[in-house]
Amino acid sequence: MTPGWLLSGDLPRSRVLAALLVLIAAGLFLAPFVFPGAKAINVAAKICIFIVLVASFDLLLGYTGIVSFAHTMFFGIGAYGAAIALNLMGPTWKAVAAGLGAALAVSLALSLVIGLFSLRVKAIFYAMITLAVATAFQTLASQLSDFTGGEDGLSFKVPQVLSPSFSLRDTPFLGVDLNGKLICYYLLAAAMVVLFLIMLRIVNSPFGRVLQAIRENPFRAEALGYRTVVYRTASNVLSAGFATLAGVMLALWLRYNGPDTSLSFEIMMYLLLMVVIGGMGTMYGAVVGTTLFLMAENYLQDLLKLASGAASGVPFLRDVVHPDRWLLWLGLLFILSVYRFPAGIVGKLRAGRGAP
């Protein structure tokens, strides 16, 4: 079992990138022990969840060249599926499985319908249609309050093993309590690795090649005998499925779900930023982009606080480096990425080594 097999032959192809990936993986796996505190483990868990979500969006945007604004809808379906099932059936694994199954069924059916009906149209129309559908879904979720908890969302208990009150042993191990929260974290991390490798496998399969051919030139792909609508729909359904799984992961971690945590348009924009900054059309870009973005979201503010303190005398500059304006800087980085390095950080690193 060589690393080449495990990574489906898609190696990082850049020393810096490989080092970066190892660093991120090591950081994520050792996070509870190396970075103490509730904030660090929350950020690490969020990175795990979003790597799956962003990679699934990259499957659609980067590999197939489809702009969809309904990706958070599938994320939300996953989160709501787990939340509603755990709320109704109590904190059992059966409930998790039921929620997962139901959410997957809804997502796959919905993405199939949306895909078959609207993937025939131009990119811009598809973007608009998905935007409208996602907005309607968000309204629906907040209106069906008996079922979804409305704007307040749902708080629920997770299976005993994953809840913070569960403890593996009484004494801390290496200074860390071995409680359910830790088990939950490692469950998410393991799920992330497995799902990521599956997606890497998909994009490097002959099927993935066809998707990339369609992205580059749909007309030609059609002429070569590939039914582009079928392939695009398949890509849409697959990415919706992975997004749903990421949603279930989010619900298990937060033990809460509401419209703002999983469905908001803000998350959709963040996804777009993460995919593009990391590098479209490279699965590793999802890892790098997500980590960079979420670290920035949580820690850039601290950095800006310092800068803001230093610039407190200068009127405009003071406001521009205000800690709440972190998104401004990432937005600028995003625009710069689209122009200057469309293949993102990963593309830049790979190109630095010479064309592969």
Place this chain on the structure above:
Amino acid sequence: MSSTATTAPAQEALPKVKADRLPWLLVPLLALAALPLTGSFSTWITLTFAGLAMGMIIFIMASGLTLVFGLMDVLNFGHGVFITLGAFLAVSVLGRMAGWTESERLALNLAAVLPTLLVAMAITGAVGMVFERVLIRPVYGEPLKQIMITMGGMIVGQELIKVIWGPQAIPLPLPAALRGSLLMGEAAVEKYRLIAVVVGLAVFGLMSWVLSQTKVGLLIRAGVQDREMVESLGYRVRRLFVGVFVAGSALAGLGGVMWGLYQQTVTPEIGGVMNVALFTVIIIGGLGSVSGCFVGALLVGLVGNYAGFLAPKVALFSDILLMVAILSWRPRGLYSLVKS
């Protein structure tokens, strides 16, 4: 023989384009259909005026979007930023003229509002020019990048607005003489809504005049129909496009002022949340068509208000339901100009 064959077509008169008036009928039909449902005539008047006013404001905001798309296939996801900018400029300009806006005299109020509209349009137009030059021009013909870059422009623009005006909601009170309602018999119609209808009609009238009577309008319409043909005749469509983009941004700014005054509060998200409604309107109208946009906006405004009164839960989805209904009647929108 052959000479007669070549000259024959030239002698025929140009075929008359049959005007398609059917979509226009939808607006009065819809209003009439709502009459028995609302119960009383006075409620109906109030609702209809509210719907028309909202539709007019939406039309002002959306008209630029549809032309820009028709002409250059550019769909500006950052359009909302210009609306927000317009609304915030209204806060700044009207705030400076508190003496005039608080006066009970209509003339003084209008003297305050008119320069506000002009300033907002000038500044949003100028920002639009920069936006086009810096963000959109490098990515012509690349729809994927366009969607992303305009989205990025919206994020950055919204954050910059927060830098300048702060992230909190700011109240934007109507000038004193424009507050309150006029009584028409039993029915109460808010004065501001009347003004919105008048401004909307004026904008539509002016736009129709420019598009149908001037050479620039002719070029714009021709460019929407077939850009390459107009280019091959020696006209610089790109330059024309910049003009349309600037005008569209200025109209978005005007719409922002109107919308801000309508809501009487301004938040940095005020324009971004309109995006979906605007897209719905231009899809209903048929991309690239100004009259379609006008009819679409009125329909959206009316349906939204009637539904809000009759079945508030349904009102949340009224835009989408309307879009589905229209598209199942005419799959490319009310007036389709753009080849898909």
